[in-house]
Amino acid sequence: xxxxxxxxxxxxxxxxxxxxxxxxxxxxxxxxEIGTIIYSLGCFPSQADLHDLIAEVEEDQTGYIHLDSxxxxxSKVLLEHKFPPIPEDLLLQAFEVLDKEKKGYLxxxxxxxxxxxxxxxxxxxxxxxxxxxxxxxxxxxxxYKDLINQLTIDPDM
Amino acid sequence: MGCGVSKSNQFHKNSGKAIKSAVLIQRWYRQFVARKExxxxxxxxxxxxxxxxxxxxxxxxxNFLGYLMDNFTPASNERNLISHIFRENEVCRDAEWExxxxxxxxxxxxxxxxxxxxxxxxxxxxxxxxEAFRNKKQLHSRYVLQLxxxxxxxxxxxxxINRISTCHSKEITICGDLHGQLEDxxxxxxxxxxxxxxxxxxxxxxxxxxxxxxxxILIILFSFLLVYPSEVYLNRxxxxxxxxxxxxGFTKEVLSKYRMHGKRILKLxxxxxxxxxxxxxxxxxxxxxxGGISNTTDLSVLARVDRHNYNSALRPPKKRHQNVAGKSxxxxxxAGSTNKVFQRRPSLTxxxxxxxxxxxxxxxxxxxxxxxANTVEEVEIHKRLPGPLGPENDTSQSCESISSEDxxxxxxxxxxxxxxxxxxxxxxxxxxxxCYWGPDVTEDFxxxxxxxxIIRSHECKxxxxxxxxxxxxxxxxxxxxxxxxxxxxxxxxxxGPDLVPYLVQYQASSMIRELSVRQSAGRSERSAxxxxxxxxxxxxxxxxxxxxxxxxxxxxxxxxxxxxxxxESVMRLGLPWRIMRSQLVTGRSAxxxxxxxxxxxxxxxxxxxxxxxxxxxxxxxLETLYRHRSTLETIxxxxxxxxxxxxxxxxxxxxxxxxxxxxxxEITEEAISDLAVTIDSNQDGSIDIEEFMEAxxxxxxxxxxxxxxxxxxxxxxxxxxxxxxxxI
Numbered sequence: 001x002x003x004x005x006x007x008x009x010x011x012x013x014x015x016x017x018x019x020x021x022x023x024x025x026x027x028x029x030x031x032x033e034i035g036t037i038i039y040s041l042g043c044f045p046s047q048a049d050l051h052d053l054i055a056e057v058e059e060d061q062t063g064y065i066h067l068d069s070x071x072x073x074x075s076k077v078l079l080e081h082k083f084p085p086i087p088e089d090l091l092l093q094a095f096e097v098l099d100k101e102k103k104g105y106l107x108x109x110x111x112x113x114x115x116x117x118x119x120x121x122x123x124x125x126x127x128x129x130x131x132x133x134x135x136x137x138x139x140x141x142x143x144y145k146d147l148i149n150q151l152t153i154d155p156d157m
Numbered sequence: 158m159g160c161g162v163s164k165s166n167q168f169h170k171n172s173g174k175a176i177k178s179a180v181l182i183q184r185w186y187r188q189f190v191a192r193k194e195x196x197x198x199x200x201x202x203x204x205x206x207x208x209x210x211x212x213x214x215x216x217x218x219x220n221f222l223g224y225l226m227d228n229f230t231p232a233s234n235e236r237n238l239i240s241h242i243f244r245e246n247e248v249c250r251d252a253e254w255e256x257x258x259x260x261x262x263x264x265x266x267x268x269x270x271x272x273x274x275x276x277x278x279x280x281x282x283x284x285x286x287x288e289a290f291r292n293k294k295q296l297h298s299r300y301v302l303q304l305x306x307x308x309x310x311x312x313x314x315x316x317x318i319n320r321i322s323t324c325h326s327k328e329i330t331i332c333g334d335l336h337g338q339l340e341d342x343x344x345x346x347x348x349x350x351x352x353x354x355x356x357x358x359x360x361x362x363x364x365x366x367x368x369x370x371x372x373x374i375l376i377i378l379f380s381f382l383l384v385y386p387s388e389v390y391l392n393r394x395x396x397x398x399x400x401x402x403x404x405x406g407f408t409k410e411v412l413s414k415y416r417m418h419g420k421r422i423l424k425l426x427x428x429x430x431x432x433x434x435x436x437x438x439x440x441x442x443x444x445x446x447x448g449g450i451s452n453t454t455d456l457s458v459l460a461r462v463d464r465h466n467y468n469s470a471l472r473p474p475k476k477r478h479q480n481v482a483g484k485s486x487x488x489x490x491x492a493g494s495t496n497k498v499f500q501r502r503p504s505l506t507x508x509x510x511x512x513x514x515x516x517x518x519x520x521x522x523x524x525x526x527x528x529x530a531n532t533v534e535e536v537e538i539h540k541r542l543p544g545p546l547g548p549e550n551d552t553s554q555s556c557e558s559i560s561s562e563d564x565x566x567x568x569x570x571x572x573x574x575x576x577x578x579x580x581x582x583x584x585x586x587x588x589x590x591x592c593y594w595g596p597d598v599t600e601d602f603x604x605x606x607x608x609x610x611i612i613r614s615h616e617c618k619x620x621x622x623x624x625x626x627x628x629x630x631x632x633x634x635x636x637x638x639x640x641x642x643x644x645x646x647x648x649x650x651x652x653g654p655d656l657v658p659y660l661v662q663y664q665a666s667s668m669i670r671e672l673s674v675r676q677s678a679g680r681s682e683r684s685a686x687x688x689x690x691x692x693x694x695x696x697x698x699x700x701x702x703x704x705x706x707x708x709x710x711x712x713x714x715x716x717x718x719x720x721x722x723x724x725e726s727v728m729r730l731g732l733p734w735r736i737m738r739s740q741l742v743t744g745r746s747a748x749x750x751x752x753x754x755x756x757x758x759x760x761x762x763x764x765x766x767x768x769x770x771x772x773x774x775x776x777x778x779l780e781t782l783y784r785h786r787s788t789l790e791t792i793x794x795x796x797x798x799x800x801x802x803x804x805x806x807x808x809x810x811x812x813x814x815x816x817x818x819x820x821x822x823e824i825t826e827e828a829i830s831d832l833a834v835t836i837d838s839n840q841d842g843s844i845d846i847e848e849f850m851e852a853x854x855x856x857x858x859x860x861x862x863x864x865x866x867x868x869x870x871x872x873x874x875x876x877x878x879x880x881x882x883x884x885i
Contacts (some may be wrong), residue, residue, distance in 0.1 A: 015731075035191060036191040036194055038191075039187065039188040039195075040191055044184050044185065046183075047184075086184065086185050091181060094179075095178070095182065097174050097178040098179070114175065118175060118179035119177075119179035119183050122183060129190070
């Protein structure tokens with residue numbers, strides 16, 4: 001398939017993800033929306049990756065990104081499988097590393113500490129949201145093994 | 158990594174691992190959140206599309222019926238069936254109205270435990286009503302009528318455009334759509350206190366429809382309007398319209414709560430709705446309207462119109478004739494056709510001189526080919542003349558009729574329009590009325606009228622409000638959980654003398670707190686998916702047709718990419734079908750092989766209703782019924798002139814004939830008879846509308862059998878004639 005055609009298809013897909021419910025401009029997306037779009041297309045970039053990508057396409061300092069500049073870059077990302085999904089077993093290992101005592105779960109404080117102090121830091125808000133969404137409400141802990149099953153990677157597009 | 162295993166190295170190695178792990182988890186989680194957000198968005202989009210296409214369908218139906226009126230001979234049965242919704246009010250003098258709406262001989266039984274009202278209304282009584290409704294009481298029809306009569310009198314004194322000032326440091330509270338959701342109104346009053354001399358309120362339309370307590374909301378709003386006429390303001394919304402109410406539940410609600418007097422209550426409400434002010438201006442700087450504006454909106458024109466002539470914004474104005482005694486306030490036509498004053502009204506088919514031409518003509522083209530005999534030429538004439546409404550008009554009236562056309566259009570735009578991101582102004586084809594207007598139109602409008610902000614409602618927003626057009630337009634929506642439990646918050650805005658909007662959000666329903674974020678998102682999604690699957694099933698023939706075109710080898714399979722584009726070409730919902738595939742294509746039809754193709758026949762087998770006797774029914778008939786279920790129900794309610802909830806066998810047949818013309822479908826008399834006989838389960842010659850509609854729910858096999866109702870048993874095989882009709 002020609003690059004042009006696949007770009008067109010990608011464009012339609014992105015538009016279907018965002019048209020009509022984006023309160024911003026139809027053809028220009030704000031930075032944070034780009035992250036959402038990229039994730040939704042099945043990619044798992046890190047924050048650093050995202051920033052690099054956005055810097056590549058951003059229009060000066062406006063904070064807006066034009067869809068037409070974004071398309072070729074995004075096509076390339078998809079074709080090269082640049083930000084592949086995280087394999088389940090690797091994710092499980094990651095949790096197990098943090099769960100030093102091998103309890104099978106992580107407590108609120110543990111997770112909060114790691115998320116807000118290590119790696120690509122979460123804001124307090126992000127952590128709170130994460131705990132609300134993922135934690136077992138009665139025991140107040142995160143049973144990470146169960147969570148892994150939640151990881152649904154959409155079929156190839 | 159390092160090769161030494163010294164303690165410090167070990168430490169670094171461990172913390173290195175921890176950092177890497179943290180990064181991985183963070184990356185994963187951010188992706189998870191983004192996808193969840195995306196799913197929420199398109200779930201929303203599904204609900205909204207269904208809602209708006211329902212509005213569009215209603216307008217189309219109304220246009221169609223209007224077109225029938227214009228083109229069928231007066232003797233025809235079909236015309237008589239529906240003419241009453243076009244007929245203007247039967248009596249035209251106030252005294253006669255008073256008699257018709259008289260409540261005085263309605264007795265309130267001793268057993269009645271609801272509130273009693275005495276007029277003039279007091280604050281205590283208004284507050285008492287709120288309490289009573291909170292406790293699930295119902296106001297007696299006598300008091301309802303009395304209250305409505307007083308409200309009607311009050312509204313007639315009001316101008317088209319309310320003008321308020323926030324003097325004396327009074328903050329005004331503005332609320333958006335409530336849509337019959339009493340819990341939200343109660344929540345607003347709880348958070349913000351009830352209306353009073355110190356607490357003025359403005360309610361921006363759409364008080365009714367969809368929710369189950371529309372009449373209670375109206376009663377509360379009207380009571381406070383009567384008690385505090387200078388502090389409570391109401392704007393008309395597009396749902397304050399009896400045509401819309403037929404489809405969206407308000408008519409049904411009133412008739413079921415007030416079996417004996419419901420019809421009169423509805424009639425009086427029609428008048429009240431037409432007398433609701435169209436807009437409000439605050440401090441000469443902030444415009445508050447329900448829908449929006451267009452590039453032709455002119456407040457000075459709107460201030461001058463006779464708004465009460467527009468019972469339904471969907472109907473163009475009737476013309477006034479010199480020979481009708483014009484003394485009454487409502488210069489409506491007289492009943493009885495001896496006086497041929499009854500003017501055939503053109504439906505929404507009048508060609509415009511603006512860019513909205515194509516919209517009008519398209520509506521016209523929808524139907525002109527559906528009606529046979531002598532109609533086409535007339536249609537052509539209507540299309541060609543840009544000026545007068547039709548060949549029967551006096552030229553002396555042409556000037557008046559052009560400006561009344563303009564007036565009507567202005568009102569339609571005010572109540573139905575939505576903002577868009579691009580510049581310009583185009584017809585709002587999604588809803589079927591009003592337009593989409595862009596930031597340039599806002600800018601121009603505000604400058605022309607020396608205003609600084611537009612506050613409007615009409616669209617549901619997840620946070621209850623949303624700014625757009627450079628923060629010059631604020632959308633405000635006050636019905637929380639509108640699409641489903643957990644779908645959105647509601648909001649109200651407070652405006653003080655500084656005119657800086659201060660927004661307050663809330664979310665009703667105690668159920669919300671118990672659901673975790675994950676649960677409530679899942680619920681909405683399941684709900685939306687169910688709705689979507691129903692729609693997909695209802696378009697089965699078109700979809701199969703589209704698939705076949707892409708299935709050159711006739712293998713019964715299409716690739717994922719082709720599946721997605723075929724579905725979009727039929728459904729036109731603009732949804733990310735590829736991403737949603739896993740939720741919509743389940744079971745055996747989902748293929749996990751490398752080529753990710755989909756067996757589409759198998760897919761429809763899984764989508765289909767599992768009715769015990771689904772095989773006996775012609776699939777295309779069934780499909781059509783599912784697709785147009787809401788329209789069918791609406792027609793039933795129109796045909797049910799005495800609003801009893803039952804229609805006669807004869808009317809049922811007529812309805813089907815009407816529908817078959819509308820849908821360009823052929824259904825034989827015999828098929829209709831079979832249908833009718835099957836449904837009339839108690840054989841008394843009348844059909845229960847509710848029961849009939851219930852039979853159309855997409856249900857699973859078990860519940861059908863449980864209900865003991867097999868609607869389509871023994872349908873005539875004549876229906877097989879319809880197979881192969883490409884138009885169905």
